Amino acid sequence: MKKRIGVFVCHCGINIAGTVDVDKAAKKLAEHQDVEHSVDYVYMCSDPGQNMIKEAIKEKKLDSIVVSCCSPTLHESTFRKAAKEAGINEFQCEIANIREQCSWVHKDKEKATEKAEKITKSAVERVAKNESLEPIGFPVTSRALVIGGGIAGIQAALDIADSGYEVILVEREPSIGGHMIQLSETFPTLDCSQCILTPKMVEVSKHPNIKLMTYSEVQEISGYVGNFNVKILKKPTYVDPDACTLCDDCTEACPVVVPNEFDLGLTGRKAIYIPFPQAIPATFTLDIKNCPGLLPIACGKCADVCEPDAIDYDMEPEVVEEKVGAIVVATGFEQYDKEKMKEYGYGKYPDVLNGLQFERLLSASGPTQGKVLRPSDHKEPKEVVFIQCVGSRDPELHCSYCSKICCMYTAKHAMLYKHHVPDGQAYIFYIDIRSGGKNYEEFVQRTTEEDGVVYLRGKVSKIFEENNKITVWGVDTLTGKEIEINADMVVLAMALTPSKNSQELAKKLKLSTDKDGFLAEAHPKLRPVESITSGMFLAGAAQAPKDIPEVVAQASGAAAKAISILSQEQLFHSPMVAEVNETLCTGCGMCIDVCPYEALSLEQGKAEVNRVLCEGCGTCSATCLRAAVKVKNITPGQIFEMIDASVGG
Amino acid sequence: MVEMEQLQKEAKEILKQGKVKFVIGYSKGSQNLTATPVFIKKPEHTSRLIWDPTCVQNLVKFIVDDKQKQSREKKPDERPVGIVVKGCDSRAINVLIQEKFIDRDDVYILGLSCEELGVVDEKKIAQKLEGKKIEKIEFAKKNNLIVSTKDGEKKIPVKDVLADRCLECKAHFPVIYDQLFGEETEREVKEPYKSIKKTESQSPKKRWDFWKEQLEKCIRCYACRSICPMCYCDECVADSINMAVTAETTAEEKAQKIKWIERSPALSENIGYHLIRAIHLAGRCIDCGECERACPVDIPLRLLNKKLEKAAHELFDYDVGFDHKKPSLISSFKDEDPEDFIR
Numbered sequence: 001m002k003k004r005i006g007v008f009v010c011h012c013g014i015n016i017a018g019t020v021d022v023d024k025a026a027k028k029l030a031e032h033q034d035v036e037h038s039v040d041y042v043y044m045c046s047d048p049g050q051n052m053i054k055e056a057i058k059e060k061k062l063d064s065i066v067v068s069c070c071s072p073t074l075h076e077s078t079f080r081k082a083a084k085e086a087g088i089n090e091f092q093c094e095i096a097n098i099r100e101q102c103s104w105v106h107k108d109k110e111k112a113t114e115k116a117e118k119i120t121k122s123a124v125e126r127v128a129k130n131e132s133l134e135p136i137g138f139p140v141t142s143r144a145l146v147i148g149g150g151i152a153g154i155q156a157a158l159d160i161a162d163s164g165y166e167v168i169l170v171e172r173e174p175s176i177g178g179h180m181i182q183l184s185e186t187f188p189t190l191d192c193s194q195c196i197l198t199p200k201m202v203e204v205s206k207h208p209n210i211k212l213m214t215y216s217e218v219q220e221i222s223g224y225v226g227n228f229n230v231k232i233l234k235k236p237t238y239v240d241p242d243a244c245t246l247c248d249d250c251t252e253a254c255p256v257v258v259p260n261e262f263d264l265g266l267t268g269r270k271a272i273y274i275p276f277p278q279a280i281p282a283t284f285t286l287d288i289k290n291c292p293g294l295l296p297i298a299c300g301k302c303a304d305v306c307e308p309d310a311i312d313y314d315m316e317p318e319v320v321e322e323k324v325g326a327i328v329v330a331t332g333f334e335q336y337d338k339e340k341m342k343e344y345g346y347g348k349y350p351d352v353l354n355g356l357q358f359e360r361l362l363s364a365s366g367p368t369q370g371k372v373l374r375p376s377d378h379k380e381p382k383e384v385v386f387i388q389c390v391g392s393r394d395p396e397l398h399c400s401y402c403s404k405i406c407c408m409y410t411a412k413h414a415m416l417y418k419h420h421v422p423d424g425q426a427y428i429f430y431i432d433i434r435s436g437g438k439n440y441e442e443f444v445q446r447t448t449e450e451d452g453v454v455y456l457r458g459k460v461s462k463i464f465e466e467n468n469k470i471t472v473w474g475v476d477t478l479t480g481k482e483i484e485i486n487a488d489m490v491v492l493a494m495a496l497t498p499s500k501n502s503q504e505l506a507k508k509l510k511l512s513t514d515k516d517g518f519l520a521e522a523h524p525k526l527r528p529v530e531s532i533t534s535g536m537f538l539a540g541a542a543q544a545p546k547d548i549p550e551v552v553a554q555a556s557g558a559a560a561k562a563i564s565i566l567s568q569e570q571l572f573h574s575p576m577v578a579e580v581n582e583t584l585c586t587g588c589g590m591c592i593d594v595c596p597y598e599a600l601s602l603e604q605g606k607a608e609v610n611r612v613l614c615e616g617c618g619t620c621s622a623t624c625l626r627a628a629v630k631v632k633n634i635t636p637g638q639i640f641e642m643i644d645a646s647v648g649g
Numbered sequence: 650m651v652e653m654e655q656l657q658k659e660a661k662e663i664l665k666q667g668k669v670k671f672v673i674g675y676s677k678g679s680q681n682l683t684a685t686p687v688f689i690k691k692p693e694h695t696s697r698l699i700w701d702p703t704c705v706q707n708l709v710k711f712i713v714d715d716k717q718k719q720s721r722e723k724k725p726d727e728r729p730v731g732i733v734v735k736g737c738d739s740r741a742i743n744v745l746i747q748e749k750f751i752d753r754d755d756v757y758i759l760g761l762s763c764e765e766l767g768v769v770d771e772k773k774i775a776q777k778l779e780g781k782k783i784e785k786i787e788f789a790k791k792n793n794l795i796v797s798t799k800d801g802e803k804k805i806p807v808k809d810v811l812a813d814r815c816l817e818c819k820a821h822f823p824v825i826y827d828q829l830f831g832e833e834t835e836r837e838v839k840e841p842y843k844s845i846k847k848t849e850s851q852s853p854k855k856r857w858d859f860w861k862e863q864l865e866k867c868i869r870c871y872a873c874r875s876i877c878p879m880c881y882c883d884e885c886v887a888d889s890i891n892m893a894v895t896a897e898t899t900a901e902e903k904a905q906k907i908k909w910i911e912r913s914p915a916l917s918e919n920i921g922y923h924l925i926r927a928i929h930l931a932g933r934c935i936d937c938g939e940c941e942r943a944c945p946v947d948i949p950l951r952l953l954n955k956k957l958e959k960a961a962h963e964l965f966d967y968d969v970g971f972d973h974k975k976p977s978l979i980s981s982f983k984d985e986d987p988e989d990f991i992r
Contacts, residue, residue: 583895588749593980
């Protein structure tokens, strides 16, 4: 049946009209046999523009329209809505992109006009064979999963839970708190990090809507936005948290001492331990890797002394299955691999520390109760060299990106060091100081003006130990002088990298990562908390290095996005999905192998499409040797006509 | 050495037991040189089976035909088909199983080892005989051919007239079989992609000119497609006539059947046909060389497929038809797959 197609060519001010003769293009399209109406207008997306389309649909009895304008990612939904309001099926509206794909990339007006005509004609050919479709509705599970229990995950979980939705918060470590709980004070206000975080942690543990799963990992995810199925592996802690009275007898009995992760190896802990006093959940964990005698019980000392019998060596790993509607990924960061930083003597000299270790030294709950002491001889360091950009901004050897928070925390470190050791001297080697943020620049100024920290603009060439001191060779590029400092301690501001195993998790969640391994957002400006997988949102340093206020803001953003899904009774999916012709399908299963969305499966020897998972990419259709799969409204027949129109047929 | 008697005995046995509906093998060629495919249904006819370097055909095509025939029958004989295969042909079976065109149980495979030889190339023999007509051909000991022409007998070592593909063979030994005949011999192939070395070294322009000249010759008889065991699609992109029609196919759809390529044997259409066919065989072609052998106008089609075989090997570490349990190349994806060719 012949269609009655309307073509609407947009000028986009001079964005299109500057390079494309829109009048000529509209007239040319009017010659097409199926085109009943063809006009151009200065801004089609404006209200008068949309009204023009609606009126034309009614007056000329159009049954489908093509709007030649910008990319469909921008205004497709605008025009489809307009079409719907005028009484035609929204999938009878197609966009011809003559801006990004034509006017913006060409200069020759005549040729650009010709190309715009071809692009529009190809859309006309497509719409001529479009079916009328209805969006596919499906229900939503009103619960959320938050992966990662650092400040980002905590904030997101609290925000979602406060809105009345159930949240499952999964944390890999025995306690929530992430890196923030390890920090001493936070810039630029010098609030005690633990003091501001622990109330939130307690709130998580007490919140009726939050199901906290620590010492757990996401094992498998299937499903789609609104309806994810998650398998969570709960690792055994061998301690019953309800029975445990936190008496601490077990740690005294335990004979095994291993480096304490919480203090980054500056102190030791036992094989049965509580990560830190304010840990949530407040319970002990038996570290199976280091415990000498679980099977067969060779030691058993902890169980012997445990009065309430809270220790259970027979505890098994457990896989918990949960259904959720939205997921917030907040897997955080870790410091750059120390193996790659041997050039700075890290790992070789005990008094060369990384930023987080220094943070522990400064912390009132740290290994030295807040006194700055050298790990080697417990003496107060009188000269400390701080080095920024260790691994960051080094595209040849390490990470090309800026780790963003190091300028600020190094300034904080130097300032706090001076507060602890007023007669000491702090030096900071830097490339340049990045202190954008509320009250940040003032903070940096204070370190030099009030605390007398010496900033040296340049890089360090060599670090070595000599006479119980750490000699640092560097250069001050502002004076051009070579510098030698015999320091007592060196603190490295290590680059931040995505946390370990986050790549694996990203694969499980089908999230894309950027070149550095950070989780990729859907759009760097307009969709910064969304991932490309709908229903999954990003928060915190897993997406890029950022400081606490930014993390909290992003976490609340991600929570809001998640809530916008959870609050729907029904979600809608584009009906432009694959469709299997069962008579032709032989069940070879190749489409199933190639489908990037796992939308296809074999049911009774025939391929079957899960219409909600299908994104209509067409890979199945291209793979099928028997032409048994087609994507609606972008069928081989339509593609053929579109190619034909594009090459001038 | 492959004992012909043993092969015949086994064929006889499986036919007698009714294990297979028939055995596809080779019998003596009626004229000239090449063996003739034979379908043996009765145990007493198994003495017709032969095995020597004239058994050039890839008989797997007949499995494809039988499978397609079966799908149209109301009560098909579902017993397996017995088939005699060389190493190369056995890989074709693997591909068909991989693509779920056939099941492993659909075939009873009598695998033959080529040992140190392979199959002969008729054209190479013709060259040796300088155009003289063959009257009689025999295999003598030590792998020599005794060819009689009107000028008398001539002794030709088989190695001198082996097909090019046999010189580049990756599997002279069946990779899948139910019964094996002959030895699993070692063979070193120094240059597995020797035949494309020349074209690869040429400039793009020269190569283009070469292929234009070759494809200009094509008369679109589709012999290459008909003989190929991998060309089993119901609907072929190259052909606007054979459209897969079902009860649901509307008249409009039939009328709107897309013509991706015109049927006229014009250069542009020929290029389209052959390049599409080559791409559709990427990661599927096992280099049996049948397309080239069947081509009546001598287009060196093997070169196109060989180039893609090399690409699959180098880019994706994929060699076709060695393991039917692995996913096929076009349906598998690895994170390490190179993507620098996508620009």
